[in-house]
Amino acid sequence: MSLRHAILGILSIQPMSGYDLKKTIDESVGHFWTADQSQVYRTLTGLVNDGLASRRTVAQTERPNMHLHSVTDRGLSELDEWLASPLQAPPSREPFLARLFFADRLPVEAIRELLDARRREVNEQLAALEAIAVPENGADLGHVLRLATLANGIAHAKTELEWLDATERGLERSTP
Amino acid sequence: MSLRHAILGILSIQPMSGYDLKKTIDESVGHFWTADQSQVYRTLTGLVNDGLASRRTVAQTERPNMHLHSVTDRGLSELDEWLASPLQAPPSREPFLARLFFADRLPVEAIRELLDARRREVNEQLAALEAIAVPENGADLGHVLRLATLANGIAHAKTELEWLDATERGLERSTP
DNA sequence: AACCAATATAAGATATTACATATATGTGTG
DNA sequence: CACACATATATGTAATATCTTATATTGGTT
Numbered sequence: 001m002s003l004r005h006a007i008l009g010i011l012s013i014q015p016m017s018g019y020d021l022k023k024t025i026d027e028s029v030g031h032f033w034t035a036d037q038s039q040v041y042r043t044l045t046g047l048v049n050d051g052l053a054s055r056r057t058v059a060q061t062e063r064p065n066m067h068l069h070s071v072t073d074r075g076l077s078e079l080d081e082w083l084a085s086p087l088q089a090p091p092s093r094e095p096f097l098a099r100l101f102f103a104d105r106l107p108v109e110a111i112r113e114l115l116d117a118r119r120r121e122v123n124e125q126l127a128a129l130e131a132i133a134v135p136e137n138g139a140d141l142g143h144v145l146r147l148a149t150l151a152n153g154i155a156h157a158k159t160e161l162e163w164l165d166a167t168e169r170g171l172e173r174s175t176p
Numbered sequence: 177m178s179l180r181h182a183i184l185g186i187l188s189i190q191p192m193s194g195y196d197l198k199k200t201i202d203e204s205v206g207h208f209w210t211a212d213q214s215q216v217y218r219t220l221t222g223l224v225n226d227g228l229a230s231r232r233t234v235a236q237t238e239r240p241n242m243h244l245h246s247v248t249d250r251g252l253s254e255l256d257e258w259l260a261s262p263l264q265a266p267p268s269r270e271p272f273l274a275r276l277f278f279a280d281r282l283p284v285e286a287i288r289e290l291l292d293a294r295r296r297e298v299n300e301q302l303a304a305l306e307a308i309a310v311p312e313n314g315a316d317l318g319h320v321l322r323l324a325t326l327a328n329g330i331a332h333a334k335t336e337l338e339w340l341d342a343t344e345r346g347l348e349r350s351t352p
Numbered sequence: 353a354a355c356c357a358a359t360a361t362a363a364g365a366t367a368t369t370a371c372a373t374a375t376a377t378g379t380g381t382g
Numbered sequence: 383c384a385c386a387c388a389t390a391t392a393t394g395t396a397a398t399a400t401c402t403t404a405t406a407t408t409g410g411t412t
Contacts, residue, residue, distance in 0.1 A: 041390095066391085083282050097207070145277065
């Protein structure tokens with residue numbers, strides 16, 4: 001149910017087309033939400049149908065025309081209600097840990113490779129997070145909060161790397 | 177696609193009924209995978225239909241009869257293939273960060289409450305993880321790996337709490 | 353006997369997500 | 383002009399997940 005809200009949030013900052021929305025999701029909020037292109041367009045259509053967003057066609061000369069989406073008053077209310085509603089823990093689903101849990105079926109070499117693959121994955125994620133340029137500056141509240149979500153991802157990535165170090169050391173000790 | 181594999185993994189350690197499987201998922205692997213009861217039964221049926229698991233009815237006197245599920249040879253092959261297949265990063269979806277990202281629309285008090293609610297949530301998760309008794313002991317490889325998945329959850333919970341400390345301090349500084 | 357709780361399984365309906373494919377416009381390049 | 387590529391939107395389909403309800407057995411409690 002939260003993709004609707006994430007989209008309302010983005011459109012409340014900046015009205016845009018579905019195409020740009022997909023790009024914005026990938027680039028700016030990708031560390032805590034992702035969405036398929038088709039899902040973005042379908043969700044936009046749903047928001048418009050429910051009166052939470054409006055669209056108007058904007059003629060463009062150097063590109064195909066687009067639908068510019070904005071949040072309606074009802075959409076803003078919906079957004080604020082969601083922001084203030086009680087948190088509920090999301091179901092955790094971590095395929096890597098699932099594998100590690102059963103990985104004693106694998107030869108030790110393959111276990112080391114699994115840990116190494118995870119390390120590469122996390123290093124990539126960390127690099128991506130640190131590469132996200134935060135355009136605005138200053139002590140604006142929104143800016144502080146958005147930086148905090150980035151810092152969250154970075155902190156967890158670093159923790160994962162430290163945990164990998166410890167886990168690899170533990171594996172060495174228990175496999176002579 | 178991974179619930180099938182997680183179930184194959186659990187059944188490869190210990191054949192059991194759908195009912196016990198659901199309990200085991202909640203209690204032992206809940207920190208990296210969750211599943212609805214109906215999903216567990218449906219997935220079991222699917223595994224049996226695909227020849228990856230088998231079921232036999234076991235008559236019980238002090239309880240309703242049950243279907244005891246075991247992994248077939250084909251199921252074990254499937255499990256091992258999955259364990260050794262390349263990792264692919266799961267889409268990250270974190271409703272809490274999504275809210276924080278847009279939370280500057282809320283009054284500051286509500287933002288503090290959001291952070292506090294998250295702290296309560298994480299404290300609960302941490303307590304649950306630390307309460308998981310790991311029955312087996314010794315330097316058995318499987319034991320080491322399962323402890324490592326627990327340690328992973330604990331490390332990330334602690335990181336989240338530290339990040340909350342820092343974020344709350346930052347919020348104080350930027351809201352006079 | 354009536355009732356509740358735990359054990360045990362399953363199906364119906366809906367929501368969400370993912371994967372693939374289709375279509376069209378405009379720019380730039382060989 | 384053919385072709386590739388970025389921009390722009392949309393649908394079909396399948397896989398997954400969630401929410402709800404139904405059913406039956408057994409043991410214990412009032």
